[in-house]
Amino acid sequence: MGRKKHFAPERVIDKAIGVFMSRGYEATSVKDLVDATGVHPGSLYNEFTSKKRLFEAALDRYDAISPFHGLLDQAERDGVSARDTIDMLFAGIVNPDRPPGGYESCLITSAAAELGRGNAALARRLQSSFDGMEARLCELVRKGQANGDFGSTRSAQDLGRFLFSIMQGMTLLLKLNGDRARLAGAAEIAMAALE
Amino acid sequence: MGRKKHFAPERVIDKAIGVFMSRGYEATSVKDLVDATGVHPGSLYNEFTSKKRLFEAALDRYDAISPFHGLLDQAERDGVSARDTIDMLFAGIVNPDRPPGGYESCLITSAAAELGRGNAALARRLQSSFDGMEARLCELVRKGQANGDFGSTRSAQDLGRFLFSIMQGMTLLLKLNGDRARLAGAAEIAMAALE
DNA sequence: ATTTTTATTGAATTAGCATTCCAGAATCAC
DNA sequence: GTGATTCTGGAATGCTAATTCAATAAAAAT
Numbered sequence: 001m002g003r004k005k006h007f008a009p010e011r012v013i014d015k016a017i018g019v020f021m022s023r024g025y026e027a028t029s030v031k032d033l034v035d036a037t038g039v040h041p042g043s044l045y046n047e048f049t050s051k052k053r054l055f056e057a058a059l060d061r062y063d064a065i066s067p068f069h070g071l072l073d074q075a076e077r078d079g080v081s082a083r084d085t086i087d088m089l090f091a092g093i094v095n096p097d098r099p100p101g102g103y104e105s106c107l108i109t110s111a112a113a114e115l116g117r118g119n120a121a122l123a124r125r126l127q128s129s130f131d132g133m134e135a136r137l138c139e140l141v142r143k144g145q146a147n148g149d150f151g152s153t154r155s156a157q158d159l160g161r162f163l164f165s166i167m168q169g170m171t172l173l174l175k176l177n178g179d180r181a182r183l184a185g186a187a188e189i190a191m192a193a194l195e
Numbered sequence: 196m197g198r199k200k201h202f203a204p205e206r207v208i209d210k211a212i213g214v215f216m217s218r219g220y221e222a223t224s225v226k227d228l229v230d231a232t233g234v235h236p237g238s239l240y241n242e243f244t245s246k247k248r249l250f251e252a253a254l255d256r257y258d259a260i261s262p263f264h265g266l267l268d269q270a271e272r273d274g275v276s277a278r279d280t281i282d283m284l285f286a287g288i289v290n291p292d293r294p295p296g297g298y299e300s301c302l303i304t305s306a307a308a309e310l311g312r313g314n315a316a317l318a319r320r321l322q323s324s325f326d327g328m329e330a331r332l333c334e335l336v337r338k339g340q341a342n343g344d345f346g347s348t349r350s351a352q353d354l355g356r357f358l359f360s361i362m363q364g365m366t367l368l369l370k371l372n373g374d375r376a377r378l379a380g381a382a383e384i385a386m387a388a389l390e
Numbered sequence: 391a392t393t394t395t396t397a398t399t400g401a402a403t404t405a406g407c408a409t410t411c412c413a414g415a416a417t418c419a420c
Numbered sequence: 421g422t423g424a425t426t427c428t429g430g431a432a433t434g435c436t437a438a439t440t441c442a443a444t445a446a447a448a449a450t
Binding site for chain 4: 001002003004029030031041042045050051
Binding site: 003005042043046 | 394395396397398399400
C-alpha cells in the first residue's frame with residue numbers, strides 16, 4: 001500500500017558509502033548525499049531519519065559487503081590455504097591494480113579514526129566490527145598453525161592482532177599516499193613473521 | 196609597540212592540539228577552541244587568521260613536540276641502542292602507564308585519516324610529517340643492522356616501513372579501544388621480525 | 391471511486407558555523 | 421601627555437548546515 005519509492009534504499013546506501021569514505025562523516029553534508037544519490041532531502045529523511053542513521057546504515061552495509069569479509073568468504077569457499085588467504089589480503093591492500101568498482105580504503109578504519117571514542121555508542125559498534133575482523137584473522141592463523149604453514153611459538157591471537165594492526169596501519173597510510181607498492185616490502189615482512 | 200597579548204600563542208596552540216586530537220578537525224568548532232583556550236574569537240583570528248591556519252600551526256607544533264620525535268631525540272642523546280629505542284617506541288604506544296600530560300593518540304595520524312587526500316596541500320604536509328617519521332625509523336633500523344641487533348636480510352627501508360605501518364595501525368586501533376595491553380603481544384612479534 | 395497510506399518536493403525553519411567589526415583599552419615612541 | 425599601534429571583546433555578519441512542513445501525487449485497500 002502507498003506510493004512506490006523512486007529509489008532503491010540499498011543503492012542509496014551504496015552511494016552514501018562512497019561519499020562518507022571520501023569526505024569523512026563530519027565533512028559530508030546532506031547536500032553532498034543528495035547530489036550523489038539524486039534523492040531529495042525529504043525522501044532521504046523519510047527513509048533514514050537522520051544523517052547519523054544513514055551513516056550507521058552505511059557502516060552496516062559496508063560490514064556486509066567489505067572486501068575484507070568478501071575475500072575471506074570467497075577463500076573459505078574455494079578452500080584456499082590460510083597462508084594464501086592472508087597473502088591475498090595483503091595483496092588487496094598493497095597491489096596497485098585494483099579491481100574495478102572496489103573501494104580505495106576502508107570505511108570502518110576511517111570512521112574509527114575520525115570519531116574515535118567521542119561517541120560511545122558508535123565507538124562500540126565500530127569496535128565490534130574491528131573485533132569481527134580481528135577474530136577472522138586469528139582464526140585464519142590458527143588454521144595455518146594447524147596445517148604447519150605458520151609457526152606455533154606465538155599465540156594465534158597475538159599473531160592475528162599483529163596482522164590486523166599492520167593492515168590497519170597500511171590502510172591508513174594509503175589514505176594519504178596512493179603509492180601502494182611502497183608497502184609491498186612491509187607486507188612481505190609481516191608474512192614472514194608468521195613462520 | 197602596541198598593547199600586550201593576554202595569552203601566549205604557544206599555550207593556545209597546545210590547547211588547540213588537545214581539542215583537535217579529541218574531536219578531529221571538522222567537528223571542532225571555533226567555539227570549542229575559544230572555550231578550551233579562554234581566548235576571544237577576535238583575538239584568535241587576529242593571531243591565527245583562520246581555523247585552518249590554527250590547525251596547521253597545531254600540526255607544526257605537534258611535529259616539534261610529539262612523543263615520537265621527543266623519544267627518539269632523547270634516546271639519541273642518551274646513546275640508547277637501536278633495538279632498545281624501538282622497544283621504547285612500542286612501549287610508548289602499548290604501555291597503559293602513560294606519562295602525565297602526554298597525548299592519548301597522534302594528531303598526524305588522526306589528521307591523515309580524517310582529511311585523507313581531499314585537501315591536496317594539507318595531504319602533502321601530512322605526508323611529509325609521515326615521511327620524516329618513517330625516515331627516522333629506517334635510520335634506526337640501519338643502525339641496528341650495522342651493530343648486529345637486527346638481521347640484514349631485508350632492507351632497512353622495508354623494515355622501517357614495516358615498523359611505521361604497524362605503529363600507525365596500533366595508534367589507530369587504540370583510538371577506539373583504550374586497552375593498550377591487548378597489543379603488547381603484537382608489538383613483540385613486530386620486534387622479533389627485525390631479527 | 392473513495393479512502394487510506396505512503397512518497398515526493400519546493401520551500402521553509404532553526405540553529406550553528408566561521409568570520410568580521412568596531413569601539414574601547416593598553417602599551418610604546420616621542 | 422599625544423599619537424601611533426596593537427590587542428580586546430561584545431555584538432554583529434552572512435552563510436550553510438541539518439532538519440521539517442504542507443501540499444501534492446501515486447499506489448493499494450475497501
